[in-house]
Amino acid sequence: xxxxRNAAWIVAALLFVALAFMHxxxxxxxxxxxxxxxxxxxxxxxxxxxxxxxxxxxxxxANGGHYYSDKAPGTAVxxxxxxxxxxxxxxxxxxxxxxxxGWLASSWAASAGxxxxxxxxxxxxxxxxxxxxxxxxxxxxxxVALFLGGAPLPxxxxxxxxxxxxxxxxxxxxxxxxxxxQERASSQNPQALRGWLSKRRFDLLxxxxxxxxxxxxxxxxxxxxxxxxxxxxxxxxRAAPFALGAIPPLLxxxxxxxxxLGTPFALPYSYQASFPQMQEGLYAIRWPDAVTAxxxxxxxxxxxxxxxxxxxxxxxxxxxxxxxSPRWFWLTYAVxxxxxxxxxxxxxxxxxxxxxxxRYLAPIIPxxxxxxxxxxxxxxxxxxxxxxxxxxxxxxxxxxxxCPAGLIYNPLIELHIPLFLKGEFSPNxxxxxxxxxxASIVLFYAILIGGIWWLWKRLAAEEGKTRCLQDGxxxx
Numbered sequence: 001x002x003x004x005r006n007a008a009w010i011v012a013a014l015l016f017v018a019l020a021f022m023h024x025x026x027x028x029x030x031x032x033x034x035x036x037x038x039x040x041x042x043x044x045x046x047x048x049x050x051x052x053x054x055x056x057x058x059x060x061x062a063n064g065g066h067y068y069s070d071k072a073p074g075t076a077v078x079x080x081x082x083x084x085x086x087x088x089x090x091x092x093x094x095x096x097x098x099x100x101x102g103w104l105a106s107s108w109a110a111s112a113g114x115x116x117x118x119x120x121x122x123x124x125x126x127x128x129x130x131x132x133x134x135x136x137x138x139x140x141x142x143x144v145a146l147f148l149g150g151a152p153l154p155x156x157x158x159x160x161x162x163x164x165x166x167x168x169x170x171x172x173x174x175x176x177x178x179x180x181x182q183e184r185a186s187s188q189n190p191q192a193l194r195g196w197l198s199k200r201r202f203d204l205l206x207x208x209x210x211x212x213x214x215x216x217x218x219x220x221x222x223x224x225x226x227x228x229x230x231x232x233x234x235x236x237x238r239a240a241p242f243a244l245g246a247i248p249p250l251l252x253x254x255x256x257x258x259x260x261l262g263t264p265f266a267l268p269y270s271y272q273a274s275f276p277q278m279q280e281g282l283y284a285i286r287w288p289d290a291v292t293a294x295x296x297x298x299x300x301x302x303x304x305x306x307x308x309x310x311x312x313x314x315x316x317x318x319x320x321x322x323x324x325s326p327r328w329f330w331l332t333y334a335v336x337x338x339x340x341x342x343x344x345x346x347x348x349x350x351x352x353x354x355x356x357x358x359r360y361l362a363p364i365i366p367x368x369x370x371x372x373x374x375x376x377x378x379x380x381x382x383x384x385x386x387x388x389x390x391x392x393x394x395x396x397x398x399x400x401x402x403c404p405a406g407l408i409y410n411p412l413i414e415l416h417i418p419l420f421l422k423g424e425f426s427p428n429x430x431x432x433x434x435x436x437x438x439a440s441i442v443l444f445y446a447i448l449i450g451g452i453w454w455l456w457k458r459l460a461a462e463e464g465k466t467r468c469l470q471d472g473x474x475x476x
Contacts, residue, residue, distance in 0.1 A: 012124035019116035022428035058274035070268035074216030082113020115163035122167025125174035149390025154402035175206035207245025226335035293344035317375030336364035351406030
């Protein structure tokens with residue numbers, strides 16, 4: 001059963017290659033540029049003030065005659081090591097960090113070393129969790145459909161935060177579930193868990209992962225708070241170590257505010273320099289709006305189910321989940337619903353700038369994975385078709401331009417397909433290796449399809465051997 005032990009790491013490797021394979025021609029839109037400005041300022045100017053670069057982005061806070069990135073600080077912290085390494089390599093090759101090639105290379109490295117890496121590890125954790133509920137092949141296809149046919153792929157190719165947030169929340173959910181499995185195992189072997197730390201280490205890990213998710217993206221707060229309340233209501237003794245694990249990364253938020261604003265009791269969004277709408281409501285989030293919710297879920301501009309139709313199969317899995325585990329049903333159903341309701345209140349700029357899909361709904365993906373997997377197991381042919389459609393749609397968009405303007409009603413028809421037909425693609429590793437544009441796309445799909453098929457066949461063989469052992473029949 002060596003493959004069963006290593007399958008999660010193989011999934012992580014496959015996801016990382018796919019997520020890091022490409023970058024974007026317009027990697028410096030407002031949100032990624034704000035974080036890139038901070039990273040450049042840290043390396044070049046040795047300061048967190050982005051005064052030298054602030055004209056690159058409207059996403060900035062103004063205070064005391066200086067400008068600062070107004071984004072949650074966690075993403076910059078995670079991406080700094082790979083960004084700094086890229087800066088060292090560029091300097092060794094006598095390429096200026098502030099040149100056009102320097103910006104592209106350093107942004108690509110920062111994105112791969114943060115978003116792609118954490119998303120890949122989170123996908124592996126999600127796979128490990130799902131295979132306790134469904135077959136390994138079903139778990140594999142669910143993870144691939146959600147990570148390569150959903151938000152993690154496009155947001156791994158720029159310094160948005162949402163890919164790493166999906167990975168961190170996936171890790172947090174896996175850790176919570178793993179702790180529950182430990183408790184069941186220890187009921188048969190009381191010596192298995194000894195000491196407070198041994199018993200609570202996975203709750204601490206879950207809290208730490210969720211804390212980093214919130215410190216990287218404020219819109220992940222609904223999911224993090226939802227997980228905490230769920231623990232309080234169902235297993236209140238586990239809520240304390242979860243909160244304890246979350247505190248250190250969450251302290252980064254007031255620390256960054258103090259450094260920028262001189263007070264830990266305000267966010268940089270309160271000092272937003274370009275958009276007065278951010279001063280309304282809760283940082284531009286007001287009362288829920290049904291029209292905006294419909295656009296975020298079903299519209300071709302940013303619709304969640306338009307860009308990732310595989311998520312629709314979750315509705316076919318909820319009934320089975322409710323029968324198997326009401327506690328997991330309510331977590332995976334109610335919390336995503338609250339996220340949609342809350343985010344629908346951001347009617348101003350509901351498209352969230354030039355981005356692919358509803359990026360503020362990305363944090364719900366780890367919770368939707370379980371009902372999707374159960375729906376996939378009930379209706380495998382439909383699941384495979386929806387997964388293929390999601391992967392094809394999202395990879396096509398990411399390979400061409402994952403930054404469609406909000407004014408484009410249907411980016412798939414109006415932008416991505418025309419770019420593909422003209423052979424205009426975003427930078428990718430195939431092009432770096434000197435391949436022609438279409439050949440670089442063939443290389444990407446060859447790696448993706450070949451990797452999935454290789455692992456699928458071996459998981460099928462392993463599942464066959466497991467059934468033979470359970471039935472007591474001979475295995476070839």
